[in-house]
Amino acid sequence: MFELDVALRHILTNRRGTAFTLISVAIAVAIIIMSLGLTESVSNQILENTVNKNPHLLIGPKEGESYINMYRSLSNQISSYPEVFALSPRLVGQGAARFQENVHSVEFVGVLPGPEETLMEVQESMVSGNFSDLRFNNKGAILGSRLARNLNIRDGGDFYLYLKNDSLRLKVIGILEKGTVKDETLVYLSLSAAQELVGEGDVVTEIGVKLADYTRAPAMARELNEIGRYKVTSWQDFSPEIARFVGNQGVTNILFYMFILLISAFVIANTTIMVVSKRRREIGILMAMGAKRRSVLMIFVLENMLISLPAGVLGAVLGYVAAQAITLLPLNVTSAAADGRIVIDPRPEFFALALLFAIMLNFISGLYPAYSAARLDPVEAIGSE
Amino acid sequence: MNNRDDEIIVLKDLSKIYGNGVEVRALDGVSLRIKAGEFVAIVGPSGSGKSTLLNMIGLLDTPTKGHIFLKGIDVSRASPDERARLRNQELGFVFQYHHLIPEFTALENVMIPMLIANKSKLRARERGEELLAAVGLGDRLHSRPNQLSGGQNQRVAVARALANDPSIVIGDELTGNLDTKSSELIYNLLRELNRKINQTFILVTHDMTLAEKTDRILRIVDGKIVCEMRRKDDGFDVIDSCELGEDDGKITLLSR
Numbered sequence: 048m049f050e051l052d053v054a055l056r057h058i059l060t061n062r063r064g065t066a067f068t069l070i071s072v073a074i075a076v077a078i079i080i081m082s083l084g085l086t087e088s089v090s091n092q093i094l095e096n097t098v099n100k101n102p103h104l105l106i107g108p109k110e111g112e113s114y115i116n117m118y119r120s121l122s123n124q125i126s127s128y129p130e131v132f133a134l135s136p137r138l139v140g141q142g143a144a145r146f147q148e149n150v151h152s153v154e155f156v157g158v159l160p161g162p163e164e165t166l167m168e169v170q171e172s173m174v175s176g177n178f179s180d181l182r183f184n185n186k187g188a189i190l191g192s193r194l195a196r197n198l199n200i201r202d203g204g205d206f207y208l209y210l211k212n213d214s215l216r217l218k219v220i221g222i223l224e225k226g227t228v229k230d231e232t233l234v235y236l237s238l239s240a241a242q243e244l245v246g247e248g249d250v251v252t253e254i255g256v257k258l259a260d261y262t263r264a265p266a267m268a269r270e271l272n273e274i275g276r277y278k279v280t281s282w283q284d285f286s287p288e289i290a291r292f293v294g295n296q297g298v299t300n301i302l303f304y305m306f307i308l309l310i311s312a313f314v315i316a317n318t319t320i321m322v323v324s325k326r327r328r329e330i331g332i333l334m335a336m337g338a339k340r341r342s343v344l345m346i347f348v349l350e351n352m353l354i355s356l357p358a359g360v361l362g363a364v365l366g367y368v369a370a371q372a373i374t375l376l377p378l379n380v381t382s383a384a385a386d387g388r389i390v391i392d393p394r395p396e397f398f399a400l401a402l403l404f405a406i407m408l409n410f411i412s413g414l415y416p417a418y419s420a421a422r423l424d425p426v427e428a429i430g431s432e
Numbered sequence: 433m434n435n436r437d438d439e440i441i442v443l444k445d446l447s448k449i450y451g452n453g454v455e456v457r458a459l460d461g462v463s464l465r466i467k468a469g470e471f472v473a474i475v476g477p478s479g480s481g482k483s484t485l486l487n488m489i490g491l492l493d494t495p496t497k498g499h500i501f502l503k504g505i506d507v508s509r510a511s512p513d514e515r516a517r518l519r520n521q522e523l524g525f526v527f528q529y530h531h532l533i534p535e536f537t538a539l540e541n542v543m544i545p546m547l548i549a550n551k552s553k554l555r556a557r558e559r560g561e562e563l564l565a566a567v568g569l570g571d572r573l574h575s576r577p578n579q580l581s582g583g584q585n586q587r588v589a590v591a592r593a594l595a596n597d598p599s600i601v602i603g604d605e606l607t608g609n610l611d612t613k614s615s616e617l618i619y620n621l622l623r624e625l626n627r628k629i630n631q632t633f634i635l636v637t638h639d640m641t642l643a644e645k646t647d648r649i650l651r652i653v654d655g656k657i658v659c660e661m662r663r664k665d666d667g668f669d670v671i672d673s674c675e676l677g678e679d680d681g682k683i684t685l686l687s688r
Contacts, residue, residue, distance in 0.1 A: 049547035052540075053533075060535040332531045335492060336545045336592070337520020339513050425492045429527065 050342050053333070054349035061322060068318045068351070069358045072409060075311035076362025076401045077369060079304055083397045084370045090296050094261070097289050098282050100225070102135075102166060102255030103264040105285065106271070107278040114250035121277065122254060130267055132259045135162035136251040138241040144190075144234060146198040146206040153194060155208060155234040157241020157251075166257050169223060169235070175202055176221020181237045187220035188240075191230035195222050208234060208244065215244045308404075312412035319351060319416035330420055331428025344421040351413030352406065359405035363398045439504070440468045440599050440632055441489060446498035446508075448484050448655075458484040460655035461498070468599070469630040471623070473643035474650045481655040482636045483604060489634060490523055490602045491515045503599065520548050524593030528605035530585035532577040538564060538588045539573040545595040556595075563591035567621060583614030590621060594631070603635040607642055619645055644668075 058065050106125065108115050115121060118136045126134055138157035143150055160181040164170055169178045174192055181187055188208070190200070200206055200219055208215045217236060224230055242249060258264055264281035271279040283290040323330070330343055441464075448459040458481045466472055476482045487493035488500060491507060500508040507518060519525075524545075532541045539560045546556035564573055567587040569580075577585050586606060593601050601622075607615035619642055625631045635646065643649050649668065651659040661668040 049544060052547070056535045328531065329533055332525075332527075332533065333544070333548075334516065335490070335519060335525045335527075337516050337518075337548050337596075339516040341513075342548070426487050429492075429531065 050345040050349055053346050054353060057322065057326070057346070057350050058353055061325075064318050064322050065354060068315055068354050068409075069361065071311050071314040071318075072355060072358035072405050073362035073365055075307050075408065076359050076405045077365035078307055079404060080363055080366030080397050080401045081369045081373070082300070082303065083400070084366075085373065086296055086300055087397075090293055093289065094293065096226070097286065098261050099257075100167060101282060101286070103258045103261045103282050104256040104268055104271070105280050106254040106256065107280070108252065109276045110278065114247055114252060115254065115277065116248075116250055118251045118254060125254065125256060125271075128267075130258050130260070130263055131256055133162065133165040133257045135159065135166040135255045136238070137163070137253050137255060138238055138245060138251045139253060140210060140241070140245060142208055142210040142234075142244075144194070144198060144206055144208055146200045146204060149198045149200075151194060151197050152232065153208070153234045154229075154232045155210075155236060155241060155244075157236050157238040157244075159238050163235075163255075166255050172223045172225045174222045174224050178221065178223075178235075180220050181235065184218070184220055185237055185240055186215075186217055187237070188217040189221040189223055189235040190219055191233035192222050192224040193230040194232060194234070195219065197231070208236070210244050213244055213246065215240060308408060311408055315351065315409055315412040316416060319347060319413045320419075322350070323347060323416045323420040326420075327423060327428045330423050331425045331430075334423070334425035335429060340421040343423075344417050347417030347420050348410065348413060351409040351417070355406045355409035356402075358409070359402040362405060363401055366401065438468045439465050440470075440502070441466045442501040442504075443488070444499045444501070446485075446488060446495050446500065448481075448488065448493065449496045457655050459488070459495070462652075462655070462657055464650070464657065466600075466632065466634065468632055469626070470632055470634075471626045471647045472632075472634045472650065473646040473648070474634065474636045474652060475638060475640070475643050476652040478638070480652045482652045484655075485652060486602055486604055486634065486636045489600070490525060491519050520545060521596055522599045524595070524598040524601040526586070526589045526593045526601065526603040526606045528608045530577065530582070530589040532585055532588055532592070534577050537574045537576055538569060538580065538591075541577075541588055542592045542595055545592060549596055559595065560591070563594055564588065567591045581614070582610050583617060586610060586614070586618055587621065590618065594625070600632045600634060603633065603637075605637060605639075606635065607637070607639055615639065615642065 106115070106121070115136075122134055122136055125131060135158060140155055142153055142155050144153045158181070160179050164178055169189075173189075176189065178189065181189065188206075190198075195201070198206065202219055202222065204219045205216055206219065208217055217234075217240070223233070223235075225233075238251070258267060261282065265283055268279045268281040268284070271277070333343065333346075334340075443462055443464040446459055446462045446464075447457065450456040450458055460481075462485060474482045474485060484493065488495055491500075491502075491510075495508055498508065499506050502518060502522060507515065510518070532538075533544070536544070539557065542560040542563055543553070543556040546559060547553065551559075561570070561573060564570055567590055569584060569587055569591070572580060572584065575584075577588070580588065586609075589606075590601075593603075603622075607618050610618065622631075622633055622635075623645065626633055633646075635642070637643055647663045649659075649661045650657050
């Protein structure tokens, strides 16, 4: 393999050209690793804060009905699916809350605290009090933080929850803050208290379902809609903007990478063209000594490939360091992120992807100059300065 | 007068026409037979086509018309790969400016044709050392071209040309860039190889001192061989065709 010897010698003696190619590829790889890690962690965080803190599926009443009567047997039936991670029957309604002179419209949610906690991880958002206390306190309520502020009510305060002409006296036993608009309207109470207010007996309006894998939600919704008469919707249906955002990220990323690829490809191609033109005579001499076109092509392709490996590794290290540096910046990406910082978690497959990318990039952008080197006419090449 | 078996290269009515629009006849129907072991000089004014002729013989260039027979086989229309193989196996090149690869040592430069021929590195190294010793550079194996003098580099180039035991060694103005003493040294080296291993040499030169030391001088003018002389004892015999040239058609021998 004399091609390898020649390629190696070229790399080691043409330090400047090697450095340019190396750095260009390394930067491309670094940016890709960094932005892969960044966008991945941002969309993960968004999904974590939205999709994963909400039900993936909602099962509603049958067509033409307002309530689910047989919610216990329906729950048992749904939870027998292996994909189902948790479910919680809820009685949801629109009402009003009054405390002293303050009245605000609310969305009350009657729940069984145990299942609801498994589904929504409510306790994590609690500012004060225990979510599980709803179980022992039939007249207890947990309010969204903004609602509590607007009503000017504190823990332990009593207020009235109105639904049309009926009302219920409840005590604030906790306050929660989700970081969403729900904080302005949400009132959690026990299922039995909500049922008392609604007065329709042992019924719910929906069953929230969480799956082990949220991406399975649409398929699962389809399946359940086919076999039963209950109306099942997935998070993609009731949060289309999030679904669209997550989907669009893939497209914008690909465009972004294409541009990085293009720029690096030009740098590499340019460097290789320079190397080839500088070595025209040498190419001619090698041809005069019997090197075939294939060998000349091989020399320059090898040269690029040999640079791509260390460049990829260097880029991976740079990308990792840059990603870590960004996590130290106090950038507020999603308002709900606990400390307002991005967590970048460059996964191993990103490095593999970036390395592969570096090799492909080098290969493709070096191909044309290498090919043109192989097509040189030896007589002209030797005669050239 | 010729025994066809020992004819190593035969050119038949070889023409090379360059250019589109304005035609340039670099070679115009050249026919030539060279036997194994011959030591030939090609002389002529610049632009006469002598380098083109050499490139044809060296299979670096393809003729527009006519045929080239190498060891009796027509190679004038061989594929690029086949010509590359023949250049590697049957031909050795020595250029005006040594044209060694600057990043490689003398030994590595000599090894390249053998590595192209897929010989093992070990064998190539042994043979390279042997050849460099033979050209008097046994102690400069690991020097790079920029650490050697012009004459030394040219000797490395000769060693490189001989690496794969070629049938023919071709030299293009190989002493053109050297002082008289270095030229002498190179000539003596080639002459010795010619005698010792019956190596065929074809040299293009405008250095008459060198040409006169060969066995056969071909003068080429305007793409045609206009005059040919063969060594006879101490002098040269002018044979045939010398009246065809546009100039006086004579080769001026310095020693007369």
